[in-house]
Amino acid sequence: LGKQSLNNHYEHIIIGAGIVGSGIFRDLSLHGEDCLLVDRGDFNSQTSQSSSKMLHGGIRYLENFDFALVREALHEKKTWTKLAPHLTKEEMFIIPVYKESKWPLFFVRIGLFLYDLLSGFKNPRFKTLSKKKVLKLLPELKSHELKGAGMYSDAIVEDSKLGLECIYDALNEKCHALNYTQLIQVDKKNNYELTLFNVLKNEKFKITCNNVIFSLGPFTDQVLNQLNIPWENVIIPSKGSHIWLKQDALQIESPMVLQTSDQRIIFVIPQRNAILIGTTEIALDENEEMFNIQCSEKEIEYILNNINEYFPKAKITKNHIIRTFAGIRPLVKDGNKDRAKVSRSHKIFTPQKNMYVVCGGKYTTFRIMAQDVIKKIFKDSSKNYNKKLSLTPLRKRSKFAFESKNVTEEDIKTIIDNEMPQTVDDILYRRLSLINEEALDVSKDKIQNLLKSIE
């Protein structure tokens, strides 16, 4: 997959290979178009590997009456569990309810019924659990004033892997993809001339195209301003962080939704020999670097305080944390001042002829975002769009989805040959999705040498 000979000109160039750019790339490839996908870092290394790793309708958006979005997202969740069964898993989530909870039990019951209804009853049906049953499932959970729980279905996903596999699936003699390639200049001549910069080799080169598609997620305003494209800022950057806890930190087998004292929710999701907990939701500090953003001490404290509130006996401390990660929600301004209430639907802009900007949305709805932008491009060039093509099942191209088996030198060689990694971290955190490096039978130096040997 790594051996591509680039063209001087493409019909489409997609800037930004998060899940949205990867989805657009795949759909264009399925339509037989020629295109190039580029990303400044590794593919799917920013927001799209920093999500809560759920394909979901968004139980919380019911509160905002965003029923159309929930319905669409639940449909997409189901679709991807069929198109990529090796990268997704449906699970029953538990919402414990206390006397003082913002959502009382009758409200949870109505909400979960609505959720199942919006899924067209394709979700496994919701349940309510008595206090006794909840404590049987979660023996360490705080029992004082516990009223019971709701239990409903959503899916978990290998987030960076799904994006990577969309890219691998799309590569062919007409469709190419480059990681570590930053767009640094756009010139409008007869068509667009893009100056690209290989950040690892420190080399500039130029390629032309008819259509430029920006799928830059939270980086949209920053990049379009830097490139001097006529643009009014649309993004409200909203930071969210997670922690991975050691598996033995909590006795928990099902994922949970916890209502926090500041009227939010956080997810606790056991997976791959660890427990994922998050997220926070805070404004970005003015001068905070957005690329490769990190989780702060204050956020760790917030997450630990909330989890200890529900599991006081577990006494979770920083020593139980394996790793932390952070991302920025690419929320698009809609007049709402409260970040939690800003709609998660996506928007498409055309700041110049043959230039398309797509942002907002959710990981779960990336296929629809790709469809909408391509429909627009095809309409502008009088081509027919076939909405069925993106329903083609994903060809499984990578190893180690949801796996925690030990990783050997042979595995690393296969990944280097087939999955376009450029750095050790690309292999560890996206191709292998490692949470804990203990599963690695090969040293990082050895991996670095293997990478060098193919240069």
Ligand SMILES: Cc1cc2nc3c(=O)[nH]c(=O)nc-3n(C[C@H](O)[C@H](O)[C@H](O)COP(=O)(O)OP(=O)(O)OC[C@H]3O[C@@H](n4cnc5c(N)ncnc54)[C@H](O)[C@@H]3O)c2cc1C
């Ligand atoms: C904390 C958190 C939890 C979330 N949880 C969920 C969830 O559970 N489920 C869900 O459905 N959604 C979730 N979301 C939302 C979801 O993660 C995002 O909507 C989605 O990942 C955005 O994808 P994207 O492709 O638009 O952006 P990104 O993944 O950020 O991709 C944009 C890309 O543009 C690249 N780029 C930037 N500048 C340049 C340049 N000059 N040249 C080339 N490339 C460039 C970046 O390197 C980046 O890879 C969550 C978001 C956050 C922050």
